[in-house]
Amino acid sequence: MNDRPAPARVPEWDAATYHRVSEPQFEWGLKVLARLPLAGDETVMDAGCGTGRLTSLLLERLPRGRVIAVDQSANMLAAARQLLAPRYPGQVEFIETDLLALDLDAACDAVFSTATFHWVLDHDRLFARLFHALRPRGRLVAQCGGGENLRRFHDRALALCRAPDLAPYFAGAGEPWYFADPASTATRLRAAGFFAVETSLEPAPTPFPDAAAFRTFVERVVLRPLLARIPDAGQRERFVDALVEQARSDHPPFELDYWRLNLSALRP
DSSP: HHHHHHHOSSSSOOHHHHHHHHHHHHHHHHHHHHHHOOOSOOOEETTTTTTTHHHHHHHHHHHTTEEEEEEEEEHHHHHHHHHHHHTHHHSSEEEEGGGOOOOOOOOOOEEEEOOGGGGOHHHHHHHHHHHHEEEEEEEEEEEETTTTTTTHHHHHHHHHHHHTTGGGGGGTTOSSSOBBOHHHHHHHHHHHHHEEEEEEEEOOOOOOOHHHHHHHHIIIISSSSHTTTTHHHHHHHHHHHHHHHHHTTSSSSEOOEEEEEEEEEOOO
């Protein structure tokens, strides 16, 4: 199938490291995938496919169907293509785009997404684009960060951003993530045209075995958009050092305070 390239966005992901350390996202995604009813012949969009780990399991459930794998990261999409294209020839279309610029008209029977929507700051437009991509009676099943997701860790990181030596790099910059609550998400989904809307929030505290594992994860996943604004490598190193040391004193140590927002809805 034809790929649809789009200009790469920055900051880019380290796809190889993400593929290796994203076990929490993978485990959450397994539960989301289990909530998606499939007959096996549908066209399903994986909105924010990442490196394709979950997309591969989605394809196993679509022996007569196909997947439209969407991600705005060129690195992630390249890793997904390398993983999926040889295993599922002719069953996957790869689209590199921001979900807010997604332009598909009634192309999908379902949209599946995990650990992506909190990186999209305009949920009104996001849900409108996904609604437009679904066929009548099409289903959206997704999960992302929501509510108080990573509040303790992010508060510490944003406090460091206000330090005199770093503050100029963040002048005028808003938070690069958006963690919605169930009620506002349900309202937005209905406003976009969806019905049979269900939303909920669940805690997902995520421990790491030691400082090294914690550091790699937060540096390459959680802090990526903040670190990209700091031009000096030494300052970036000290920034991460400070957060690792604070996490060492937590009880338990090296645990991230994740919360997951679950959502599902149907297009009439």
